[in-house]
Amino acid sequence: MAIISIVFHSGLGHTKVLAEKIQEGARSVNGNEVSLLEIKGEDVSNGQWKNETITGKLDASDAIIFGCPTYMGSASAVFKAFLESAFYPWLDQRWKEKVAAGFTNSASQSGDKLNTLVDLQVFASQMGMVWIPLGDLPTNNYSEGSIRTVNRLGSFMGVMAQSNADQSFDATPSDGDRLTALRFGAHVAKATQRWIGQAVYQTERHNEEQWKLLEKERIGEATIHSK
Numbered sequence: 001m002a003i004i005s006i007v008f009h010s011g012l013g014h015t016k017v018l019a020e021k022i023q024e025g026a027r028s029v030n031g032n033e034v035s036l037l038e039i040k041g042e043d044v045s046n047g048q049w050k051n052e053t054i055t056g057k058l059d060a061s062d063a064i065i066f067g068c069p070t071y072m073g074s075a076s077a078v079f080k081a082f083l084e085s086a087f088y089p090w091l092d093q094r095w096k097e098k099v100a101a102g103f104t105n106s107a108s109q110s111g112d113k114l115n116t117l118v119d120l121q122v123f124a125s126q127m128g129m130v131w132i133p134l135g136d137l138p139t140n141n142y143s144e145g146s147i148r149t150v151n152r153l154g155s156f157m158g159v160m161a162q163s164n165a166d167q168s169f170d171a172t173p174s175d176g177d178r179l180t181a182l183r184f185g186a187h188v189a190k191a192t193q194r195w196i197g198q199a200v201y202q203t204e205r206h207n208e209e210q211w212k213l214l215e216k217e218r219i220g221e222a223t224i225h226s227k
């Protein structure tokens, strides 16, 4: 059994949708304990984030998946305060060799989301963690692609999602982004089991058949590939 924590900040709930989908995907892999840990502004005082319950759970995790909205072109300030609180785990290399992965969401198609994922990956590297990238090829750079297909924003480092600024989290991010998050959760869970020596995980390779499957997959009728 792998212990996986999804630690995230979400101002208005859009990024939380992704966190929940990642949790669903990670739980679909046999025998994992998967927790959602929400970083909240109320735990920040004088610019410093503190919540010992959450820190304790992270210390006990095999994998930590980090997620936050992109605000002003980088990780949201509340999440950044949380990242800075990891100075003490950094000092004694407490998170070294845990699996890490990341996701972000913002209103624009680009919105400089890549910068947020870079922030998260650099942070994970400082912590000595092992980063798992997205693993799904982009699908919305072909005529048959759409906002409903997997990795429609063409990200590689982690999940990118886009939420229309005038819609609530019920309506946005898109089905394709939700499906991307779902698949990513399963992917990170399998990679974690492999990393901690509990399973052999032969990662998927994209081929013509796989491509057609991804094009057809829609949220609701989505199946997570068992390979």
Ligand SMILES: Cc1cc2nc3c(=O)[nH]c(=O)nc-3n(C[C@H](O)[C@H](O)[C@H](O)COP(=O)(O)O)c2cc1C
Pocket: 009, 010, 011, 012, 013, 014, 015, 016, 069, 070, 071, 072, 073, 074, 105, 106, 107, 108, 109, 110, 111, 112, 163, 165
């Ligand atoms: C302070 C602030 C800064 C923002 N900066 C960006 C940005 O740089 N790029 C972008 O595309 N969207 C930006 N947005 C829009 C949010 O990323 C978007 O509304 C997102 O869905 C919020 O996710 P949440 O509901 O989980 O907080 C910003 C929103 C706020 C409140």
